Amino acid sequence: MRERTDERRADAHLKIQLGGLIIKAGLGDxxxxxxxxxxxxxxxxxxxxxxxxxxxxxxxxxFKS
Known part of the structure; x- marks a missing residue:
């Protein structure tokens, strides 16, 4: 069960990071x-x-700016 929770947490973290990239690129709208x-x-x-x-x-x- 813990393994499944860790996988879900990792998946959620990846999606948050990818969403942040979309926003940083100015594509959120x-x-x-x-x-x-x-x-x-x-x-x-x-x-x-x-x-x-x-x-x-x-x-x-x-990323540097």
């Missing part, structure tokens, strides 16, 4: 269907290692 489409498009684009590196650099820069 975007309609859900558009946001999901944006994320799906990004998922496909990061398959290119060069684009993935560009995204990572930009994200690291935002």
């Amino acid at each position: 975007m309609p859900r269907d558009q946001l999901l489409g944006l994320l799906l498009d990004g998922r496909e684009r990061v398959r290119d290692p060069e684009i993935a590196e560009q995204f990572a650099r930009r994200g690291a820069k935002e």
